[in-house]
Amino acid sequence: MxxxxxxxxxxxxxxxxxxxxxxxxxxxxxxxxxxxxxxxxxxxxxxxxxxxxxxxxxxxxxxxxxxxxxxxxAIPSIAAIIDIYRVRRLIECQALAQAYPRHPAKKHLRAAVDQALRCRDAGDWRGVGTANMELHKAIVELADSERLNEMFAHLLAELRLAFGLLNDPEFLHAPYVDGNVKIVELFEAGKPHEAAAALADYLVHSERIVLAAYARRVSDAGASM
Known part of the structure; x- marks a missing residue:
């Protein structure tokens, strides 16, 4: 630049x-x-x-x-949201499935889910969302690629904007806290492929929720015109 x-x-x-x-x-x-x-x-x-x-x-x-x-x-478009999740599945699931079991980022995974649990107990749903971002950042760190880390940092910002369309962080993040814990526990137990499969299912469900939120936002905007 x-x-x-x-x-x-x-x-x-x-x-x-x-x-x-x-x-x-x-x-x-x-x-x-x-x-x-x-x-x-x-x-x-x-x-x-x-x-x-x-x-x-x-x-x-x-x-x-x-x-x-x-x-x-910016307000992400529906095409951008679909593309974000496509990239996430390609990068995150592979990074988790192929990760070295004792990779240093393993500690970041555990720290992120522990932070999410603390924030949930305190009713801090924005904090839960930030901890969620840290978890997925740590998953990509498992790939040991600075290029991927940099690219994913940009994608995380777009993702947070997509989450912002829902305007209800508790509804958005509450169902996934325990799912994140399960993914990390599978990885810690030496089951990276099972962890990646659980993550793939998680991402499919998350994408549907965000796309539904986008559709509602567009519908409400049209109704107010």
């Missing part, structure tokens, strides 16, 4: 990464309009630097710029 003159590429990338993390954490939601003034002050950067980060995230499909209306967080 080439930044505008006078703006270090590493600074632009760093700001883009921070904004991407806010999307993954659910802090920025689909359709939310972003204030240049507020964000540049919050991040202690110039508006020019922020605009460069906006351009980068717009190319990734995470932000949307509309003339005379500014920048907003």
């Amino acid at each position: 080439t930044s505008a003159p006078g703006i270090p590429a590493n600074l632009t990338d760093r700001i883009a990464q921070q904004l991407r993390a806010r999307i993954v954490d659910g802090e920025l939601t689909p359709g939310q309009r972003l204030s240049e003034a507020a964000l540049s002050e919050d991040l202690a950067i110039s508006r020019n630097t922020l605009r460069e980060a906006f351009r980068l995230l717009s190319k990734e499909g995470l932000l949307r710029h509309e003339p005379n209306r500014g920048v907003s967080v």
Whole structure:
């Protein structure tokens, strides 16, 4: 990527990464309009630097710029949601099935499900969602590919936007906490192929839920016009 003159590429990338993390954490939601003034002050950067980060995230499909209306967080299309889940099945299931049993990311898997359980007990459903993101990130880490890790970080941000369409984190995440625990327990028990099969079923069900949420959102938007 080439930044505008006078703006270090590493600074632009760093700001883009921070904004991407806010999307993954659910802090920025689909359709939310972003204030240049507020964000540049919050991040202690110039508006020019922020605009460069906006351009980068717009190319990734995470932000949307509309003339005379500014920048907003993107709303994933139905085609994007289907593609996200197709990529997830290809990457995550293979990474889990072929993983080295004592891979260091195994600890990340356990930490993520333990965090999800703590958040569920506390009624922190946004926290459950963030822990879920960490679990799937750890699954991809099992593949030992920096390229996949980087690509999946971008995909996770898109995925969190798709989850945001449901606007009900408890309904979305509650059914999958125990499923995540089961997947991790199968992997810890030396059954990676069974864990991958359980993950494949999980992803199919999750995709149906998110697509149904998208359909409802489109229907409600049409009814209000």
